[in-house]
Structures are given as C-alpha cells and as structure tokens.
Amino acid sequence: SAVISQKPSRDICQRGTSLTIQCQVDSQVTMMFWYRQQPGQSLTLIATANQGSEATYESGFVIDKFPISRPNLTFSTLTVSNMSPEDSSIYLCSVDTGSVSYNEQFFGPGTRLTVL
Amino acid sequence: LAKTTQPISMDSYEGQEVNITCSHNNIATNDYITWYQQFPSQGPRFIIQGYKTKVTNEVASLFIPADRKSSTLSLPRVSLSDTAVYYCLVVASGSARQLTFGSGTQLTVLP
Numbered sequence: 441s442a443v444i445s446q447k448p449s450r451d452i453c454q455r456g457t458s459l460t461i462q463c464q465v466d467s468q469v470t471m472m473f474w475y476r477q478q479p480g481q482s483l484t485l486i487a488t489a490n491q492g493s494e495a496t497y498e499s500g501f502v503i504d505k506f507p508i509s510r511p512n513l514t515f516s517t518l519t520v521s522n523m524s525p526e527d528s529s530i531y532l533c534s535v536d537t538g539s540v541s542y543n544e545q546f547f548g549p550g551t552r553l554t555v556l
Numbered sequence: 557l558a559k560t561t562q563p564i565s566m567d568s569y570e571g572q573e574v575n576i577t578c579s580h581n582n583i584a585t586n587d588y589i590t591w592y593q594q595f596p597s598q599g600p601r602f603i604i605q606g607y608k609t610k611v612t613n614e615v616a617s618l619f620i621p622a623d624r625k626s627s628t629l630s631l632p633r634v635s636l637s638d639t640a641v642y643y644c645l646v647v648a649s650g651s652a653r654q655l656t657f658g659s660g661t662q663l664t665v666l667p
Contacts, residue, residue, distance in 0.1 A: 473655075
C-alpha cells in the first residue's frame with residue numbers, strides 16, 4: 441500500500457493567478473497520476489507524471505495550463521496556471537505501486553480549489 | 557478502453573445485500589474489471605478486481621459471467637457507512653496503468 445498526502449487541502453484563489461499542489465508519497469513508486477474531479481462529477485485523468493522526463497498529458501489538457509514536476513520517486517507537483525472559475529475542482533494525485541497482478545492505485549485526499 | 561455503464565443511483569437499507577451491475581460490452585481479452593469506492597471529500601479507494609468467475613475479499617464479492625460483458629459488485633449486509641459512490645472500471649493489464657472513471661453509482665444506505 442501507499443500513504444499519500446497533498447498540500448494544500450483546499451484553497452481559494454483569484455482569477456488569473458496560479459496554484460501549485462504538492463503530492464508526497466511515503467514510499468518510492470513508479471507511476472504517479474493527476475486527476476481532476478469537478479463538482480458532482482467523476483474523475484478525469486489530467487496526466488501521468490514521469491520521473492525524470494516530461495509528463496504525459498491526456499486529451500484536453502496541456503502543459504502550459506497544468507505544468508507538472510516529478511523530481512523523484514516520492515514527490516510530484518501540479519500547477520494550475522492562469523486560473524479561471526472553470527478550474528474550480530478537486531485535484532487528486534494517485535500512485536500505482538506496480539503490482540504485477542493488480543492495477544490498484546492509491547489516491548491522495550485531494551485539493552479542493554475554488555477560483556473566484 | 558471499454559466503456560462502462562452502471563446505474564446512476566441506488567438506495568438500500570441497513571443489513572441488506574446490495575448488488576451493483578456494470579455493463580462493459582467491449583471489454584478486451586487482457587482487460588480486468590476493477591471497482592473503486594469514493595466517500596465524500598476523499599479520494600477513491602480500491603475495493604476489488606477480477607478477470608472472470610467470482611472473486612471475494614473481506615469487503616465485497618465480484619461476479620463476472622463467462623462472456624465478461626458485465627460484472628456485479630456485491631456488498632453483503634450494508635451499513636450506513638457504505639454510503640458512497642462506486643465506480644466500475646475496465647483496466648488493461650500491462651504497463652499503461654491509466655484509470656478511466658465512468659459516472660459511478662451513488663449508493664445511499666438508509667436506516
């Protein structure tokens with residue numbers, strides 16, 4: 441298993457500003473992911489955070505808007521840039537511990553972002 | 557990735573068995589069926605995964621028919637604390653590892 445913490449747990453930001461969300465894991469993991477969950481909706485994968493290389497973004501998400509860092513095997517950051525009210529969501533990071541037989545991911549508690 | 561279809565919501569009473577069915581008609585040979593549970597203000601939590609027939613753990617059972625085009629998550633004797641959103645996912649084995657979440661089923665357990 442893996443224990444994941446995220447900072448901040450919530451924030452209220454002004455339009456046009458940027459926020460960086462941190463994700464810390466208690467063990468080294470191969471794969472880390474960032475998801476967005478808009479109010480009352482399901483989760484949408486933003487990108488896979490690759491250690492030592494650029495993140496791999498899903499359709500509809502771009503690096504300029506959501507830059508991601510992954511400096512080591514236990515830490516990643518997601519920045520939400522030039523925010524607008526439409527970016528108000530919960531942002532979650534998850535990790536895959538790489539078990540051969542299970543595609544089990546462990547999720548952080550999420551960061552609740554409100555953009556005014 | 558195979559698309560999944562599951563009921564938007566279900567109500568049950570404490571102590572009852574709850575069965576949530578998920579359709580995944582386009583499931584591929586190397587896909588697994590995985591269920592996650594999400595409580596309000598928390599990230600999703602893995603419940604169970606299976607490939608075919610029946611899988612049981614301390615939390616739930618997963619029934620998968622031979623054609624694998626559907627699956628049923630069974631929660632025995634639910635309590636109020638089982639109120640959550642339950643997601644059915646079809647996950648490809650191998651190195652990709654990305655999860656695609658559908659709309660989920662909001663289960664409400666009533667006293």
